[in-house]
Amino acid sequence: MIRSFGIAMILVAAFCLALPEVSLAKGGGRKITGFATAGALPLDSATVELYSAGWGSAHLLDTSTTDENGLFSVNYRGASHGDLLYVVVSAGEPGDSELVLVAALGQVGKNLSIAVQVNELTTVATAFACAQFIDGHKIYGFSPGLDNAFGTTTNLVDVQTGEAAAVVSNQNNGSTLLEYPRTTQALVTMNALADMIVACATDNTGTACDTLFALTTPVGSPAPTNTFEAIHNIARNPASFDNSSLLALAQSSPLYAPLLIEPPMAWILMLHFTEGGFNAPGRTAFDSKGNVWVNNNFNNSPPDVDPGQQVTVLSPLGQPILGSPIVSPLVNGSGYGTAVDRFDNGWIANFGNGDVVSFSPRGMLRRYFPSTLFDEDPPVKSMGIAFDQRGNLWVTNMGDSSDPLSNGSITVFLGANRNRAITFPKKKNDGLIVRKPFSVAIDAQGRAWVANSGFAPVGVGNVCVLELDRRNRIRVVAQIDSPGLGQTPDLSLLRKHGDFSSPKTIAVDQGGNGWISNFESNLITFIDGQTFQATDYEADPTTHGWGLAVDGSNQIWIASFTNPPGGMPDQSVPPTITVMQGSGTDRGDVLFSYSNPSFQHITGLQIDASGNVWTCNNWQLDSTKTDIIGGDGLVQAIGVATPVKTPLIGPPENPEFFHPRFGFRGFGPSKWFPFNPWWGW
DSSP: OBOOSTTHHHHHHHHHHTOOSOBOOOSTTOEEEEEEEETTEEBOSOEEEEEEEOSSSEEEEEEEEOOTTSEEEEEOTTOOTTOEEEEEEESSSTTSOSOEEEEEEEETTTTBOSEEEESHHHHHHHHHHTGGGEETTEEOOOTTHHHHHHHHHHHHEETTTTEEOHHHHSHHHHOOTTTOTTOOOHHHHHHHHHHHHHHHHHOTTSHHHHHHHHHTOOTTSOOOSSHHHHHHHHHHSTTSSOHHHHHHHHHTSOOSOSOOSSOOSSOOOEEEEOOSOOSSEEEEEEOTTOOEEEEEOEESOTTSOEEOOEEEEEOTTSOBOTTSSEEOTTOOOEEEEEEEOTTOOEEEEETTTOOEEEEOTTSOEEEEEOGGGTOSSSOOOEEEEEEOTTSOEEEEEOOOTTOTTOOOEEEEEGGGOTTSEEEESSSOOOSSSOSSEEEEEEOTTSOEEEEEOOOTTTOBOEEEEEEEOTTSOEEEEEEEEOGGGGSOOOOSTTOOSOSOBSEEEEEEOTTSOEEEEETTSSEEEEEOTTTOOEEEEEOOTTOOEEEEEEOTTSEEEEEEOOSOTTSOOOTTOOOEEEEEEOSSTTTTOEEEEEEOTTOOEEEEEEEOTTSOEEEEEEEOTTOOSSSOOEEEEEEEETTOSOOOOSSOOSSOOOOSOOBTTTTBOOOSOBTTBOOOGGGOO
């Protein structure tokens, strides 16, 4: 139960002063002390359970009960080095309490906090950051996804003080719209979610809890039975509930302020990262640890814009690493060409001069492939790159962008060896198969799906599927053309007549099917991997598709560039992200859409192993065709997608863990989690 106010706030202050910064958990009593509050008051006689987030399940390490001042102590003697610990506090018996609070505590031997506060904010942070790894009150999964999800909680809340963390409180994320019009509103959104729990905790009649549970019941699923399940349901279904009523519930108990003023399109916590030398980031790629590699299109600002020479690498928590920005004269205006190979080397394709550059996992220049290796008549304008399962590097070369007769080419570096380059077509390109190729994706058979952007201003492209035969010759598997080629050109910005209206991104799903975003249309093109028949699906009406990715549940995530270069810019309308069903009888149905004031013109969209969706702010919204201003960084949507194994080589795969409730596959041992006897194997 919640004790009366009394000396509660004095205890809070005294407890905060006694907190050490971080424990390395070496020796000592291996004890965690904590203070549990709800509605800013101590939780008396609450049950405390300390868990280790394991592989396939969570392991209960210790239990305790809070005293009359909300204080508790648990030990983690049963934990191993590297274990991820979290605590569950139930106001009553576990499994029979409507008020359940949770806090992620960190990793044993690395960043474990041993003096903590558990409250509504820690609960929201855990429910959202670990959304893809939660089953009831159990949290489990494989590294690096789960490790990084635990780390992400530290961007949202300081578990030692129970207050909002520095990242979510900075100008980019912690401001109100009145204070900063481009804020992500992450802090005010998190406060609103926390106040929903406050409403439940402070209402002795039970009406607020009943309201919260009713409002957070997914269609066809049982109602949540406690506050942690309710908030987790919101994280997993961000646009499925009555957002106005949820916000009204939060506003009835405004302990955490400031709050949202208007209901959101979706309850998504987003963080905007701007440090690391960003200037028009184009596309991201993740390594096996979850680090984010990003290219940059530009240096400087108008009128002195130059091709970008910098590469940015962020940690999974959005912090610049490896001395970012990594500046090299061999990087020259990279456009959409960013990839990571199976050895965690970062690769950048230069649109400026067609060269390809590679950096080691430590950020050191590793390899350099000048464009003269694979084209006798530069410029080739390298744009997209991807690795296949045999370690071959595929590069799309757009050709001279100012010459509609320069159709470009496809180059494959066998084994990523600069001395083993083959180019298709070998002879002069007539544009029938390869027509200004923009991006490339690899299917499970190692075949390359290429999105050809076509000619300006009509922009009718196509898709070709290529493979290497046994003699390492490039063979055409399929060529899929647009019906628009046989129609009167439609120069409208949102033409509806057919497929491949200036295609940008191509991705391959788990079923071997292709998905293409069309820049000059709001249509998303699906290509059946067996018949190669194309079908169009309509995304959000405002969408001018660019970034596109498939998550681990075969859902399609589409990023809108918005305000196409031929149109008048509108600084008040940020882009939209559309989520579409990618399989089954409802394939092509729009599940939900969302936007955010922090969005600029978006190009790249990728999904990491924690289920976070990262988007690139490529151009500022007030850019024009003649006055382009580089975008300012990346925006991370926390825990909203099904995780994807990284680095992405071939179609998306689920990370190596099994989740019985949400159907993740790939159950088996992992190098990240050593065998422990308490798993019961």
